Amino acid sequence: MSEDxxxxxxxxxxxxxxxxxxxxxxxxTRDIAAAEDALADAFQAALTAWPAGGVPDSPEAWLLTTARxxxxxxWRHARVRDAAADTLRLIGDEFADDEAIDAFPDExxxxxxxxxxxxxxxxxxxxxxxxxxxxxxxxxxxxxFLVAPATLGQRLVxxxxxxxxAGIAFEVPPPAQWRERLDDVLEAVYAxxxxxxxxxxxxxxxxxxxxAEALSLARLLTQLLPDxxxxxxxxxxxxFCQSRAAARRDAxxxxxxxxxxxxxxxxxxxxxxxxAALLRAAPMRRLGAYQLEAALQSxxxxxxxxxxxxxxxxxALYDGLVALHPSLGARVxxxxxxxxxQGPVVALAALDAIATDDLAVVxxxxxxxxxxxxxxxxxxxxxxxxxxxxxxxxxxxxxxxRRFLLQRLRSLP
Amino acid sequence: xxxxxxxxxSADDQACQNDERAGPYWAGWMAYIGAMQQAGLMKAGxxxxxPAMATTLRGAGSRRQVQDGPYADTKEQLGxxxxxxLPSLDAALDWAARAPCAANGAxxxxxxxxxxxxxxx
Numbered sequence: 001m002s003e004d005x006x007x008x009x010x011x012x013x014x015x016x017x018x019x020x021x022x023x024x025x026x027x028x029t030r031d032i033a034a035a036e037d038a039l040a041d042a043f044q045a046a047l048t049a050w051p052a053g054g055v056p057d058s059p060e061a062w063l064l065t066t067a068r069x070x071x072x073x074x075w076r077h078a079r080v081r082d083a084a085a086d087t088l089r090l091i092g093d094e095f096a097d098d099e100a101i102d103a104f105p106d107e108x109x110x111x112x113x114x115x116x117x118x119x120x121x122x123x124x125x126x127x128x129x130x131x132x133x134x135x136x137x138x139x140x141x142x143x144x145f146l147v148a149p150a151t152l153g154q155r156l157v158x159x160x161x162x163x164x165x166a167g168i169a170f171e172v173p174p175p176a177q178w179r180e181r182l183d184d185v186l187e188a189v190y191a192x193x194x195x196x197x198x199x200x201x202x203x204x205x206x207x208x209x210x211x212a213e214a215l216s217l218a219r220l221l222t223q224l225l226p227d228x229x230x231x232x233x234x235x236x237x238x239x240f241c242q243s244r245a246a247a248r249r250d251a252x253x254x255x256x257x258x259x260x261x262x263x264x265x266x267x268x269x270x271x272x273x274x275x276a277a278l279l280r281a282a283p284m285r286r287l288g289a290y291q292l293e294a295a296l297q298s299x300x301x302x303x304x305x306x307x308x309x310x311x312x313x314x315x316a317l318y319d320g321l322v323a324l325h326p327s328l329g330a331r332v333x334x335x336x337x338x339x340x341x342q343g344p345v346v347a348l349a350a351l352d353a354i355a356t357d358d359l360a361v362v363x364x365x366x367x368x369x370x371x372x373x374x375x376x377x378x379x380x381x382x383x384x385x386x387x388x389x390x391x392x393x394x395x396x397x398x399x400x401x402r403r404f405l406l407q408r409l410r411s412l413p
Numbered sequence: 414x415x416x417x418x419x420x421x422x423s424a425d426d427q428a429c430q431n432d433e434r435a436g437p438y439w440a441g442w443m444a445y446i447g448a449m450q451q452a453g454l455m456k457a458g459x460x461x462x463x464p465a466m467a468t469t470l471r472g473a474g475s476r477r478q479v480q481d482g483p484y485a486d487t488k489e490q491l492g493x494x495x496x497x498x499l500p501s502l503d504a505a506l507d508w509a510a511r512a513p514c515a516a517n518g519a520x521x522x523x524x525x526x527x528x529x530x531x532x533x534x
Contacts, residue, residue, distance in 0.1 A: 147506065363452035364452055364507070390443075391448055393448075394444035394446070399513075402513070
């Protein structure tokens with residue numbers, strides 16, 4: 001067998017099972033970094049062994065056995081005699097080399113709970129999950145999260161040693177902590193997608209370029225926790241946002257806001273996946289912030305497809321959302337919904353209240369200024385609208401969005 | 414902590430200053446600078462005339478050279494800078510990403526050096 005074929009087989013195994021293999025090894029040793037290193041060694045060994053001996057029937061079992069031996073060798077070398085080494089030795093011959101991946105317990109849910117554990121710094125949680133569950137490389141994560149690669153590397157190393165040293169358990173949390181811990185997991189998955197989804201004006205480009213990865217984490221969660229409604233809400237939310245991604249640019253590369261998008265350019269399979277997830281969550285009768293966000297996305301989508309949606313119904317959804325999770329995006333969205341339902345004066349009062357509460361954050365939050373400018377135009381306050389559009393323009397990261405806001409600015413009387 | 418953001422522009426972006434794209438070009442930069450000022454972060458900042466206007470003095474032991482043009486002739490050229498008072502490098506990178514030159518050029522972010530120890534601050 002050729003080296004190319006061996007490499008392809010190893011890559012396919014990595015795509016299929018990287019997270020499951022890391023989770024399986026780490027759940028037994030609580031040492032994620034050692035599990036990743038051992039697995040990397042195993043992949044390297046496969047590139048030497050497979051061209052000569054052929055790809056084994058179950059590449060995953062081969063990789064797991066090899067990685068486990070590496071771990072044991074490492075410990076023997078360091079003369080570690082701890083419980084983890086004993087456990088690993090015990091489970092050593094649990095699986096034969098020809099067993100399929102389905103024979104191993106799937107520990108990815110435990111791994112996700114560990115990555116989003118309260119003892120881990122919030123900024124490290126999503127990157128840690130992307131690296132350990134999906135095997136994404138650190139350079140790509142650093143670019144998507146707009147942090148210095150060295151900073152991200154330190155955060156990941158610190159998080160992994162904290163898990164090992166604090167002895168954070170690989171377990172599905174007990175009922176008493178369930179809700180809070182699940183919220184942390186969902187938040188980390190959402191953070192992998194980006195922070196732009198809650199922007200009704202749609203001009204905040206903070207989508208991280210990891211949309212497909214975030215969606216697969218959300219899908220994985222709904223498979224591992226089929227009876228929980230909020231993972232379904234999160235999946236619906238991300239799928240709705242992503243279904244419209246292509247329609248946000250026209251042929252010239254210019255930015256197109258939702259109300260002027262061509263629904264023919266939406267990804268309708270993804271949109272239907274979103275609607276279906278939301279429908280599956282509904283009978284569970286436990287409403288949460290992600291389901292509400294997804295319901296809002298559904299309403300915006302329906303309206304763009306020509307269905308009449310009462311403005312007051314949108315305000316009611318935002319009221320629920322702000323009560324559950326008063327994020328800046330939700331509060332700005334509510335103010336925009338108020339403009340449609342009750343007029344610009346009420347909406348401006350709501351926007352003023354947000355700025356009073358949190359001036360420093362608002363000063364760097366582009367969607368606030370884009371929304372404020374639109375509402376001021378509706379109220380005929382052109383001079384103030386101009387100032388707000390300029391703030392939004394100055395806070396934009398995206399060339400196409402800058403062009404779009406500049407056009408708005410120029411169309412003012 | 415103070416961070417300097419140095420804005421490096423591609424030659425094409427810099428050409429916008431004087432051709433038919435000047436309107437949107439300046440509007441973008443003025444809005445960006447304005448957003449930093451209104452957020453109360455800006456401690457200093459200037460735009461620079463194009464690299465063709467530069468004169469570089471170079472030392473070579475006892476001899477010295479004066480030549481027209483910038484110190485390093487690179488694809489992107491320094492077009493200006495700001496100094497911002499920010500809590501972290503992460504925040505500095507957030508602001509760097511908003512610079513109009515971030516799409517086709519580069520933004521270098523560097524912490525400003527504190528006064529050396531022992532010197533009156």
